[in-house]
Amino acid sequence: MSKLIPAIHDRRSDRHFANKPLEAEAVETLLEAFRWAPSSNNRQPWRVLIASSAEAQRAYDDALSAGNKQWATVAPLKMAIIGVPEEQPEKNGIQNYLLDLGMAMQNMMVQGYAMGLTVHAMAGLDGDKIAKAFNVPANAKVVAGLVAGHRGRVEDLIEEVRAKDLKPSTRKAIAEFTFRDNYGVAYE
Ligand SMILES: Cc1cc2nc3c(=O)[nH]c(=O)nc-3n(C[C@H](O)[C@H](O)[C@H](O)COP(=O)(O)O)c2cc1C
Numbered sequence: 001m002s003k004l005i006p007a008i009h010d011r012r013s014d015r016h017f018a019n020k021p022l023e024a025e026a027v028e029t030l031l032e033a034f035r036w037a038p039s040s041n042n043r044q045p046w047r048v049l050i051a052s053s054a055e056a057q058r059a060y061d062d063a064l065s066a067g068n069k070q071w072a073t074v075a076p077l078k079m080a081i082i083g084v085p086e087e088q089p090e091k092n093g094i095q096n097y098l099l100d101l102g103m104a105m106q107n108m109m110v111q112g113y114a115m116g117l118t119v120h121a122m123a124g125l126d127g128d129k130i131a132k133a134f135n136v137p138a139n140a141k142v143v144a145g146l147v148a149g150h151r152g153r154v155e156d157l158i159e160e161v162r163a164k165d166l167k168p169s170t171r172k173a174i175a176e177f178t179f180r181d182n183y184g185v186a187y188e
Pocket residue numbers: 011012013014068121122123124125144169
């Protein structure tokens with residue numbers, strides 16, 4: 001039986017970042033991982049907006065939820081993940097562009113882990129604020145934030161955030177979400 005690759009099992013959404021920039025080469029590698037994600041019909045309906053200048057980073061930080069402002073502002077790489085729904089039209093009632101974006105985000109998070117970095121996804125980002133500050137057109141949807149950087153020290157986080165980072169990450173057991181023959185009948 002093959003074993004789970006460590007980057008899938010051990011990757012964590014840590015909240016501590018070193019106060020130093022991320023090298024351009026590392027940023028490029030993260031973007032490479034993102035772009036090699038699968039997407040329905042290979043349509044790649046994604047855009048990544050990087051807040052780079054000091055002014056852009058301020059606008060990005062301003063769009064963070066209160067909870068995320070406690071830690072994500074320190075991250076040197078601040079990204080808004082944007083989808084263009086019309087490039088991946090809804091099919092059978094499913095918004096496939098969101099699946100595509102999620103795949104690409106996970107690719108980047110796993111790649112980041114393998115590089116010794118932290119890449120943290122955030123729903124706590126005000127898409128309307130981002131759209132306004134960064135001129136995102138009406139046909140594009142800000143779906144999530146991703147921040148990345150070198151790992152810092154968990155001890156340097158404020159207590160509330162440190163507690164979140166130190167909390168062990170758990171998952172449902174396979175039998176809780178996998179069914180055999182009938183929905184609700186556990187696959188065991
Ligand atoms: C789409 C998405 C949105 C998330 N949004 C936030 C967020 O706004 N703030 C936060 O601290 N963590 C956020 N997370 C991180 C999750 O809380 C984390 O993945 C989950 O608790 C499992 O922990 P792990 O990634 O360390 O295994 C998000 C994760 C995903 C996939």
